[in-house]
Amino acid sequence: MKIPAEIIKKQLIRIPSKSGVYRFIDNKDNILYIGKAKDLKKRISSYLNINQLSTRILRMINLAINVEFIQTKNEVEALLLENNLIKKHQPKFNILLKDDKTFPQILISNHNYPRISKYRGQKQDQGHYFGPFASTYDVNKTINILRKAFKIRNCSDQEFSRRKTPCLEYQIKKCSAPCVNYIDKKNYKSSINNALSFLNGKTKDIQDQLSKDMIKFSNNLDYEKAAHLRDQIKSLNSIQYKQNINLSEGKDFDIIIAKSINDSVIIYISFYRSGQNFGSRPYFFKKNEDSTDQEILKSFIGQFYITQKPAKNIIINQEIEEKNIISSFLSKLLSTKVNLIFPKKGLKHQLVLDYANIALQNLERKISHNLNNKQLLIEVKKLFNLKKIPQKIEVYDNSHTFNSNAIGALITAGVDGFIKSGYRKFNIAKLSQLTNKDDTAMLKEVLLRRFDSKKLNKNSKKYNEKFNNYPDFIIIDGGKGQLNAANEIFNKLNIKIPFIAMSKGKKRNAGEEWFHQINKESFTIDKNDPVMYYLQRLRDEAHRFAIMTHRKKRDKAMINF
Numbered sequence: 001m002k003i004p005a006e007i008i009k010k011q012l013i014r015i016p017s018k019s020g021v022y023r024f025i026d027n028k029d030n031i032l033y034i035g036k037a038k039d040l041k042k043r044i045s046s047y048l049n050i051n052q053l054s055t056r057i058l059r060m061i062n063l064a065i066n067v068e069f070i071q072t073k074n075e076v077e078a079l080l081l082e083n084n085l086i087k088k089h090q091p092k093f094n095i096l097l098k099d100d101k102t103f104p105q106i107l108i109s110n111h112n113y114p115r116i117s118k119y120r121g122q123k124q125d126q127g128h129y130f131g132p133f134a135s136t137y138d139v140n141k142t143i144n145i146l147r148k149a150f151k152i153r154n155c156s157d158q159e160f161s162r163r164k165t166p167c168l169e170y171q172i173k174k175c176s177a178p179c180v181n182y183i184d185k186k187n188y189k190s191s192i193n194n195a196l197s198f199l200n201g202k203t204k205d206i207q208d209q210l211s212k213d214m215i216k217f218s219n220n221l222d223y224e225k226a227a228h229l230r231d232q233i234k235s236l237n238s239i240q241y242k243q244n245i246n247l248s249e250g251k252d253f254d255i256i257i258a259k260s261i262n263d264s265v266i267i268y269i270s271f272y273r274s275g276q277n278f279g280s281r282p283y284f285f286k287k288n289e290d291s292t293d294q295e296i297l298k299s300f301i302g303q304f305y306i307t308q309k310p311a312k313n314i315i316i317n318q319e320i321e322e323k324n325i326i327s328s329f330l331s332k333l334l335s336t337k338v339n340l341i342f343p344k345k346g347l348k349h350q351l352v353l354d355y356a357n358i359a360l361q362n363l364e365r366k367i368s369h370n371l372n373n374k375q376l377l378i379e380v381k382k383l384f385n386l387k388k389i390p391q392k393i394e395v396y397d398n399s400h401t402f403n404s405n406a407i408g409a410l411i412t413a414g415v416d417g418f419i420k421s422g423y424r425k426f427n428i429a430k431l432s433q434l435t436n437k438d439d440t441a442m443l444k445e446v447l448l449r450r451f452d453s454k455k456l457n458k459n460s461k462k463y464n465e466k467f468n469n470y471p472d473f474i475i476i477d478g479g480k481g482q483l484n485a486a487n488e489i490f491n492k493l494n495i496k497i498p499f500i501a502m503s504k505g506k507k508r509n510a511g512e513e514w515f516h517q518i519n520k521e522s523f524t525i526d527k528n529d530p531v532m533y534y535l536q537r538l539r540d541e542a543h544r545f546a547i548m549t550h551r552k553k554r555d556k557a558m559i560n561f
Helices: 004-012 040-048 055-063 075-089 136-150 157-162 185-199 203-219 223-240 293-307 323-334 346-383 439-450 480-493 530-559
Strands: 020-025 031-037 066-071 105-109 116-119 127-130 253-261 264-273 276-286 313-316 339-341 392-401 404-414 424-427 473-477 499-503 514-516
Touching: 004 040, 004 066, 020 040, 020 055, 020 075, 031 040, 031 055, 031 075, 040 066, 075 293, 075 323, 105 136, 105 185, 116 136, 127 185, 136 185, 136 223, 185 203, 203 223, 253 293, 253 346, 264 293, 264 346, 276 346, 293 313, 293 323, 313 346, 323 339, 346 530, 392 439, 392 530, 404 439, 404 530, 424 439, 424 530, 439 480, 473 480, 473 530, 480 499
Parallel strands: 253 313, 313 339, 392 473, 473 499
Antiparallel strands: 020 031, 020 066, 105 116, 105 127, 253 264, 264 276, 392 404, 404 424, 499 514
């Protein structure tokens, strides 16, 4: 095999001095690293200066046997392509954003009597969208308060068209029952317009008008309507208490903070839309010996906004290289100008300092939590006599109603806690074809699909890179029946991963769980042992995910019936 320097020199002959994206490839055709350059030839030539390379990049170069490149029209297109390719291929030597799940939004539909609902994904339905919200909790809380204030329906259009009598939502004063004409179209539209105005940041106008109307009804001795308006104002105030930001320019903005403690890094992002605070989300990374907070922040911005719509103003706490290029890249994504702001004084600077303190507090809690998790994983290793400390654990459960709408569920956990990007559901649609229509047959079906070797073969139509990484340890919810079923499948597929089954005691009480292993006596441990609590949390999370997924499938089947 040729040494990396010779490979690079040979490739330089055909590499142009133009902007573009380059990829280093190893002997198994895996992409090791993806980068972009204003001048491809000059950038790739820099990898010949071994003494100036970091340890991480030097390791990457020593594994590479080929360099590929794609020429682009300009640097902005190169940056766009680079982040798309990083998102797709997840190269091991790039700084990676692992969690790329889209954020929830509020949707007020386009209907004669619009509904309000939580929405996630691409905007396919017509209507008014508000977001992103940092968490499901934030969006559900906002919807709940708006429904209390304006009595907007949340039922599906099918249910709306079928109703003959008002539902429970009307009884608990969260809906004005337009389905049975308890409110006319004009007044319902007025409620919708008020909700839209509030979400568009016109909170003071709405509250001032409601206050005037409340006083008017009170003076006319119409105390019932006055009390209703008082409750509306109270509900809206419970949202508005968070809106303590008064920036003179740009009502839509994201605040992105990068802070680190030793090799642990947090990126803390907060969303403001139309002056409304839509919550914050932390992202945690491990820093390589040669990485800086600025580099991680720059990589985060590029990868994050490939799948998320950027705000018109993005405020950051670090000065980063190529700020103008990144701003142009974000502007191209949004189709309008995006300002990348690093404030050094004034209100924006104070805002950055406040969020930086919050970010550090989150990072300190995360480090403490990880230390506890690591100790628990060491105890798991000892308890089940594992060869190494498990870094990734998969837990399996299934859920069904009398063998209908059956699903299998897989959750993943590690040192950082639950790994939501590793959660998987398996629809067991062909239940009638299973030999035994019981939990063990369903488990076999799930394990066969999870460890299907074709999903790991890049040349197969079934290839799925999300199944690439096997766990270090497997927990199955169930007793000896599930244990033997799993053992049968693992022997068939030649899977050598250690696994156990975990069952509740005779009285089905938490804290009395028993653990089962092949060719070993079943045993339990003290119900107050921290490891018992930890294993219960893993099992309960798998159970929660399985039931939630099953209920969604069942409810969908009932609607389509």
